[in-house]
Amino acid sequence: MATFTINQENNSSESLPSFSLTISDSNITTIYSDTDMQTELAKNLIENTNIPIFDQKDGLYTRITVQDNVAFFHKWFGHGTTLPEILVQFELQHCAKKPLHTCSESEIRRVYFAKYFMSAPESMVFIEPIHGVDIKTTHTFISMLEKIKAHPVPVLILVANMEHALLLGDIPYKLQHNGLNKIEIADEDAMEEDETPPPTAFDHLFKIPAKIDDKIILFDPLEIDYIESQDGKGKIVINEESYLMDSTLAEIEQKLNAYGFYRCHRSYIVNLQKVREIITWSKNAYSLRINNSVQSTIPLSRTKIQEIQEKFSLK
Numbered sequence: 001m002a003t004f005t006i007n008q009e010n011n012s013s014e015s016l017p018s019f020s021l022t023i024s025d026s027n028i029t030t031i032y033s034d035t036d037m038q039t040e041l042a043k044n045l046i047e048n049t050n051i052p053i054f055d056q057k058d059g060l061y062t063r064i065t066v067q068d069n070v071a072f073f074h075k076w077f078g079h080g081t082t083l084p085e086i087l088v089q090f091e092l093q094h095c096a097k098k099p100l101h102t103c104s105e106s107e108i109r110r111v112y113f114a115k116y117f118m119s120a121p122e123s124m125v126f127i128e129p130i131h132g133v134d135i136k137t138t139h140t141f142i143s144m145l146e147k148i149k150a151h152p153v154p155v156l157i158l159v160a161n162m163e164h165a166l167l168l169g170d171i172p173y174k175l176q177h178n179g180l181n182k183i184e185i186a187d188e189d190a191m192e193e194d195e196t197p198p199p200t201a202f203d204h205l206f207k208i209p210a211k212i213d214d215k216i217i218l219f220d221p222l223e224i225d226y227i228e229s230q231d232g233k234g235k236i237v238i239n240e241e242s243y244l245m246d247s248t249l250a251e252i253e254q255k256l257n258a259y260g261f262y263r264c265h266r267s268y269i270v271n272l273q274k275v276r277e278i279i280t281w282s283k284n285a286y287s288l289r290i291n292n293s294v295q296s297t298i299p300l301s302r303t304k305i306q307e308i309q310e311k312f313s314l315k
Contacts (some may be wrong), residue, residue: 013040019180021173023123025152027147030169032183035160039173042127042158047089054116055127056109060100066107067096069112079118090114091140097110106137113137117144124148126157130164135279142168142281162228166267166299183267208252210236210243217243221259225274225292227252239293264288264308265299272311 015037021150023029033041046053061069067083070092074083087093088133090110094105100111109129116124130138145168148155159165165172165183172183207218219236228235234245234252244297245252253263276291278300288308300308 013044013194015177016040016044017177017179019175021156021180023154023156024171025154026149026158027170028155028168030150030157030159030165030167030172031175031180032159032162032165032172033175037177038127038158038160041175042125045125051123051125052119052121053125053127054112054129056112056129060108060111062101062264063099063150065097065099066092066103069100070096070110073115073283074119077118077120079120081118086114089134089140089143090117104134105132107136109133109137109141113141113144117148121153123154124156126155128159129157130168131159139281146282160194162230162267162285163296166265167281167287170255207294208236208245208256210245212243219243221256221261222271222273224271225260225290225296226268226270226298227256227261228298234269237296262308262311264304265301268298270298275312278305278308278312278314 021029021031031038031041034290042053042055045051061072064072067087070086070090071083074086079086081089084093087096090113092107092110092114098107100108103111113129116126129141145155157165157168159168159294165174174181174183208221208224209299210217210219219238223238225239226238227245228237228242229249232245232248234249235248236243236245249263249267249269253261253269256269261269262272270290271287274290274292275288276295277289279287279289281287284302285299286302286305288300290296290298
């Protein structure tokens with residue numbers, strides 16, 4: 001177990017609320033916040049704890065090869081897994097001979113993951129580990145987390161993306177100015193049993209309203225990529241833009257069912273016509289890739305995987 005405490009005595013930031021959080025060594029804990037608050041939290045942890053912060057900013061050797069980098073840290077930390085196994089585990093075998101400075105951002109990130117894994121600390125804090133990387137690198141990080149959990153080691157991950165918090169965390173939290181609050185994830189098995197399918201009938205619904213300042217914008221349902229829950233209300237997402245609604249997900253779900261929308265997760269409703277890919281990260285972790293300009297990914301509940309495969313006639 002590891003306990004992180006942000007209180008009045010060690011909190012020099014006016015924007016960071018006081019809280020205490022105990023991290024289990026058998027679950028991955030994530031904290032979702034905006035980038036400013038994330039920066040303040042990371043700064044506080046660096047100043048007030050001895051727990052290593054993994055933010056992909058510490059040194060690698062850019063002029064030598066990927067394999068030489070990994071070999072150096074393998075020897076430095078005295079890790080028990082063989083070097084060839086480490087290269088394969090972190091999908092580095094095909095770029096092993098490349099000088100690091102010629103590698104892609106995703107390849108470099110996997111070298112960082114290998115370094116962090118071999119350091120084998122007693123507790124770990126990651127900052128934005130899968131931001132801006134490819135699917136292979138995300139999959140590699142999730143596989144690494146599974147190995148870390150087996151030891152076990154307390155792990156905290158700071159992210160500014162709700163989907164990443166839900167994908168990576170067994171226990172996700174949301175940090176706001178009013179404090180740290182757990183993102184409630186219902187027992188999905190029980191929810192499946194109790195859930196009554198929403199009606200497909202609708203009355204005079206052609207546009208979905210959302211607010212921008214004092215204006216009300218009306219959206220055609222078919223142009224919406226997905227709707228995300230934010231502070232109990234829905235947030236319409238179209239490409240890189242988002243628009244807050246007055247309705248909850250439960251309220252809007254019934255109205256959008258007739259337009260081909262689907263409740264893929266407790267916190268997300270997706271336009272099935274916009275789904276490009278079903279991604280399997282592990283046996284209990286799935287995402288949907290959206291066919292929009294930014295190729296968004298949103299979580300898919302494990303209890304929904306069979307149902308959504310049936311909707312796309314994949315079974």
